Amino acid sequence: MATVDLSQFHQTFFEESLENLAVMEDALLALENGNQAPELVHTIFRAAHSIKGGAATFGFADVAAFTHVLESLLDELREGRRAADGATIESLLQAVDCLTGMLARSRDGGTVADALSESLRERFTRMLGKPVEAPAAKAPPPLASAGWRIRFRPLPHMLRTGNDPLRMFRELANHGALVVKEVHVLEQPRPAFADLDPTAATLGWDLELHGDIPRSQVDAVFEWVDGDCELDIQVLHDRRAQRPAPDAAAAAGAAPTPEPGVHADAGSIRVSIAKVDALINMVGELVITQSMLGDIGEHFSLDRLARLREGLAQLDRTTRELQDSVMRIRMLPIAAVFRRFPRMVRDLEHRLGKRVKLELHGESTEVDKTVLERIGDPLVHLIRNAVDHGFEKPEARVAAGKPEAGTLRLEARHEGGNVVVEVSDDGGGLRRAPILAKAEQRGLVRPGQEVDDDELAELIFQPGFSTHAEATDVSGRGVGMDVVRRNVRDLGGSVSVRSREGAGSTFTIVLPLTLAIIEGLVTEVGGERYIVPLVSIVESLQLRTDGVRHVGGGGELFRFRDDWLPLVRLHDVFGCTGAVTDVEQGMVMVVEAGGRRVGLLVDALMGQQQAVIKSLEAHYQRVEGISGATIASDGGVALIVDVGGIVSLAGRRRAA
Amino acid sequence: MPKILAVDDSVSMRNMVSFTLRGAGHEVREAADGEAALAVARAERFDLVLADINMPGMDGITLTRELRALPSFAGVPILILTTESDRDKKMEGKAAGATGWLVKPFDPDQLLATVARVAG
Numbered sequence: 001m002a003t004v005d006l007s008q009f010h011q012t013f014f015e016e017s018l019e020n021l022a023v024m025e026d027a028l029l030a031l032e033n034g035n036q037a038p039e040l041v042h043t044i045f046r047a048a049h050s051i052k053g054g055a056a057t058f059g060f061a062d063v064a065a066f067t068h069v070l071e072s073l074l075d076e077l078r079e080g081r082r083a084a085d086g087a088t089i090e091s092l093l094q095a096v097d098c099l100t101g102m103l104a105r106s107r108d109g110g111t112v113a114d115a116l117s118e119s120l121r122e123r124f125t126r127m128l129g130k131p132v133e134a135p136a137a138k139a140p141p142p143l144a145s146a147g148w149r150i151r152f153r154p155l156p157h158m159l160r161t162g163n164d165p166l167r168m169f170r171e172l173a174n175h176g177a178l179v180v181k182e183v184h185v186l187e188q189p190r191p192a193f194a195d196l197d198p199t200a201a202t203l204g205w206d207l208e209l210h211g212d213i214p215r216s217q218v219d220a221v222f223e224w225v226d227g228d229c230e231l232d233i234q235v236l237h238d239r240r241a242q243r244p245a246p247d248a249a250a251a252a253g254a255a256p257t258p259e260p261g262v263h264a265d266a267g268s269i270r271v272s273i274a275k276v277d278a279l280i281n282m283v284g285e286l287v288i289t290q291s292m293l294g295d296i297g298e299h300f301s302l303d304r305l306a307r308l309r310e311g312l313a314q315l316d317r318t319t320r321e322l323q324d325s326v327m328r329i330r331m332l333p334i335a336a337v338f339r340r341f342p343r344m345v346r347d348l349e350h351r352l353g354k355r356v357k358l359e360l361h362g363e364s365t366e367v368d369k370t371v372l373e374r375i376g377d378p379l380v381h382l383i384r385n386a387v388d389h390g391f392e393k394p395e396a397r398v399a400a401g402k403p404e405a406g407t408l409r410l411e412a413r414h415e416g417g418n419v420v421v422e423v424s425d426d427g428g429g430l431r432r433a434p435i436l437a438k439a440e441q442r443g444l445v446r447p448g449q450e451v452d453d454d455e456l457a458e459l460i461f462q463p464g465f466s467t468h469a470e471a472t473d474v475s476g477r478g479v480g481m482d483v484v485r486r487n488v489r490d491l492g493g494s495v496s497v498r499s500r501e502g503a504g505s506t507f508t509i510v511l512p513l514t515l516a517i518i519e520g521l522v523t524e525v526g527g528e529r530y531i532v533p534l535v536s537i538v539e540s541l542q543l544r545t546d547g548v549r550h551v552g553g554g555g556e557l558f559r560f561r562d563d564w565l566p567l568v569r570l571h572d573v574f575g576c577t578g579a580v581t582d583v584e585q586g587m588v589m590v591v592e593a594g595g596r597r598v599g600l601l602v603d604a605l606m607g608q609q610q611a612v613i614k615s616l617e618a619h620y621q622r623v624e625g626i627s628g629a630t631i632a633s634d635g636g637v638a639l640i641v642d643v644g645g646i647v648s649l650a651g652r653r654r655a656a
Numbered sequence: 657m658p659k660i661l662a663v664d665d666s667v668s669m670r671n672m673v674s675f676t677l678r679g680a681g682h683e684v685r686e687a688a689d690g691e692a693a694l695a696v697a698r699a700e701r702f703d704l705v706l707a708d709i710n711m712p713g714m715d716g717i718t719l720t721r722e723l724r725a726l727p728s729f730a731g732v733p734i735l736i737l738t739t740e741s742d743r744d745k746k747m748e749g750k751a752a753g754a755t756g757w758l759v760k761p762f763d764p765d766q767l768l769a770t771v772a773r774v775a776g
Contacts, residue, residue: 004676004764013668049710050666053739056761057669064761160724162733162755162774171773199730224756 006058013054014107015270018100020047022339025096029342032089041084044092045074051099055106062112063102069124070095076128091127093343095120147176147210147236148218153186154201158228165205171221176211208236269369271329279329282322289314327514328366334412334421335363337376341383341410348387355394355405356387365412367419368514371491375421375511378484378495382423382507383408385480390427390505400502402426418493418535419513424506430499435459457497458595461485489593489644492518492533492627496595518613522606522638523589526576529638530602531611531630536643538590538597540605543567543583558583558599560590566650569601573625573646579603593644596651600641609633611640625649658703658775659683663693663719664737665711673706676764677771690714694722697729704775705734706758709745717745717752724753733774 024047027040052067070092076082098117105112150172154165172178184204196202209218215233222231293311296304338360345358367375391397391406398404411422439445439459451459459465463482488495493511512518512535520531521540541560548567549557556567567588571579580586580603588599611630616623616639627642660682664670674684685700687693689711697705705723709716716736723729733755738745746757758770 004672004679006672006764008675009668009672012671016667043712046710046712049739053760054666054668056739057672057763159731161750161753162731164731164733164774167773224750227750 010058010107013058014103017051017054017103020051021096021100021103023047025093025343026339028089028092028096029346031084032086032346041074041078045071045078048074060106060112062117063099063106066095066099066102066113066117066121069121069128070099072128073124082127088127091120091123095124146212147208148213148215149234149236150205150207150209150218151230151232152207152222153184153204153230154225155228155230156187156197156200156202158201158225160199161225161228163225163228165201165203168221168225169205169207172207172209172218175213175217175221176209179208179210180205181208182206204230210236269329269332275325275328279322279325282318282325285318286315286322289318323517327517330369330514331366332369332372333364334367334372334375334419337372337379338363338410338412340376341379344380344383345387345408348384352388353393354387354391355397356391357405357407359407359409361409361411362413365414365419367412367511371419371511374487374491375509378487378509379410379421379423381480381484383410386423386425386427386505390425390429392428414513415510419511421509421511422506423509424504426504429501429504430456430460430497432456432501438465453499457499460497461495492644494593494595518611518640520609520611520640521589522609522632523570523587523600523602524604524606525570525574525602526579528574528576529606529632529636530570530574531609531638531640532589532591532600533640533643534608536591536593538592540587540589542586543588543599545582545584548583558588560597560599563597565590566598567601568598568646568650570641571601573649591643591647593647596647598647598650600646611638613640657681657683658771659685659701660771660775661685661687661693661696661702661705663687663690663706663711663716664708665689666708669708669737672764673767676767679764680768680771682771690716690719690722693719697723697726701728702732704771705729705732706737706771707734708737709749717748720749720752720754735770735774 024044027044027047030037031040031044048067048071052064052071055061055063055067073082073088073092077084077088082088098120101114102112102117105114152165158165169178169180182205184206185202186204187202218233222229222233225231289311293308293315296308296311300308341360342358345356348354349356386408391408392400392402394404397406407426409422409424411424413420435456436445436451439451439462440447442462442465444459444462444465445451461481461484465481485495488509488511491511493509495507495509497505497507499505518531519534521534521537523530523532539560543558547558549564551557556569557564558567567583569581570576571581580601583601586601586603587605588601589605590597590599609632613628614630616626616629619629625642625645626639627645628640630638630640632638660677662670662673662677662684663686664673665688670686670688674686677684685696685702687696690707691714693705693707694714705720707716707719714722720734720736723732723734734753736745736749736754736757737760738749738757739760749757755774756770758767762770
């Protein structure tokens with residue numbers, strides 16, 4: 001019989017099981033918050049049941065055994081035999097965490113059950129108060145015989161259940177020699193032909209099945225019609241012998257064990273049908289355009305020039321749309337990241353004795369898959385900080401005239417070509433006095449120096465900056481906002497904070513929509529091309545020599561609006577020869593990263609271009625100030641300037 | 657070759673079932689829940705329905721009852737997918753008009769053997 005390799009379904013199983021766990025967690029949290037909807041418990045049960053079914057089918061025995069006990073407990077909950085009290089919900093939440101770990105270990109091919117899963121399983125078994133029979137319990141070994149006499153009388157409705165006597169006989173004949181001894185017409189008197197109901201069973205049979213066939217196999221054939229027929233099965237000859245049962249394990253349906261260690265995460269992505277359809281649509285248009293252009297090329301004459309232009313314009317349009325559609329495949333709702341926060345905030349509340357109401361907005365906002373994978377850590381950090389440092393204790397909040405529970409608001413939205421994620425709290429805000437004291441102690445500001453709110457906010461992004469009197473096991477000490485900023489910068493984004501003491505803080509993360517393609521301005525430096533991402537360009541201008549001031553250490557500053565900005569000569573940074581060195585001959589681009597601005601001196605601006613980013617590290621090595629390379633329209637290579645890197649490079653030079 | 661409607665809310669299970677059946681030459685339509693299955697069943701004829709019991713929205717038992725109420729599904733085999741020896745569910749399924757059941761976990765060979773009993 002056909003053997004199907006079950007491992008091809010594993011990835012899907014893992015993905016949907018993790019989704020099911022997320023569903024369970026959401027529902028458990030809702031239960032804990034006093035939501036009484038009975039559908040919640042059903043949802044939790046269904047999710048656990050689904051994981052169990054898949055785990056058993058695909059051969060993850062430990063996961064199946066764990067979920068089996070879990071399911072029994074949920075069944076009691078579902079049927080109202082057990083109350084969803086705090087302790088039960090806490091245990092179930094632990095089970096969710098435990099299963100997440102077990103699934104990860106199943107995927108990586110390691111030992112799946114661990115001390116935690118075993119102790120939880122024991123606890124659940126104890127809670128159930130009775131032994132839970134193991135799944136797929138095997139039937140007792142069947143008795144063998146020389147054959148069977150079967151008296152089979154279908155009830156009239158049997159055919160309507162879809163059970164066909166002929167198929168059942170064929171099944172019996174697969175096991176041994178089947179002899180039909182007698183056929184009975186059950187309905188007496190016989191109905192006239194015209195009165196026959198073709199969907200009603202009217203015949204009965206006396207059968208003999210010869211051969212050494214276990215009773216269980218005969219029973220199995222009639223299993224589905226139990227109650228739909230009269231059935232009497234007798235041993236044919238009185239020659240009972242205890243024989244070893246045929247492969248009982250195979251009969252009980254033991255799932256095959258997976259080969260360990262071969263199924264690494266293939267990094268798959270689930271795409272909605274609508275997106276795939278849009279893609280197919282685009283490709284269809286591309287094919288039409290291609291055949292039209294091919295036709296023009298084959299019989300080209302000058303009078304068809306207009307049509308050629310039209311065709312090329314269409315090609316341009318379709319290619320762009322196709323590019324958009326392909327990019328959209330990588331875009332996933334940010335809900336996948338937001339989803340973990342209700343649980344996290346709940347746990348933090350319990351541990352820190354705070355009261356927090358979490359609000360999520362814009363969960364359907366789509367972001368690039370890479371952004372999705374890497375924005376989690378910075379957000380976790382911001383949320384931990386907000387609950388740990390931001391919010392006051394309930395008593396202090398009431399004393400300050402605020403509601404007892406703080407509001408933590410998490411919002412995602414699209415803004416231009418960017419994704420904006422905001423974390424705002426109505427807690428105590430940044431406290432000026434301790435931050436300033438700390439900054440003075442670290443020599444970041446001079447005693448008595450005027451510091452406005454923005455500058456104050458910038459201070460907390462300094463490495464190792466923490467004012468918390470003692471380290472907590474939640475937020476730790478020291479490492480913090482500088483790591484958040486670095487993580488976000490690595491994604492090509494920026495993070496800033498607005499805060500008012502006593503009223504709360506808002507952290508704003510701005511991220512590019514996609515990391516694979518950027519809009520850039522092509523510049524020339526010493527005959528080489530460099531691309532500067534458009535999002536970081538503030539303005540381009542030409543300077544006069546007398547507008548540049550030299551400062552100590554060889555630095556140069558130029559006047560931009562009301563500010564003096566450092567001038568960075570790109571040819572210096574990258575060691576280009578033959579570049580324009582006279583500022584009056586070149587162009588200066590004012591760029592901004594992380595709230596700081598510098599001017600980049602280049603030879604000339606060449607124009608705007610979309611650049612598909614190729615990793616420089618993958619092909620060569622990491623170069624400071626360069627974030628990647630791209631292939632220009634003429635086939636040459638252009639390097640992409642890492643504005644964030646250049647800006648901090650300029651900062652370090654100035655400090656040096 | 658028989659045309660089979662496979663109904664399961666779990667993508668991995670549905671994939672496994674349809675991959676196996678298609679590999680054996682069956683024509684397979686998939687549905688993610690009872691409502692979707694019913695909509696497909698109203699528009700097309702099938703030789704066999706395989707339905708999971710636990711599904712959000714319309715469950716497998718209700719689906720079976722609804723299908724049996726359709727004239728085009730009189731006598732068409734409907735198998736429900738159930739776990740272990742949950743006798744109550746099997747009987748509930750039978751009462752709703754199911755032909756029989758397939759006990760989870762099952763492997764592809766067991767699936768094909770069971771399908772061969774009622775279709776093909």
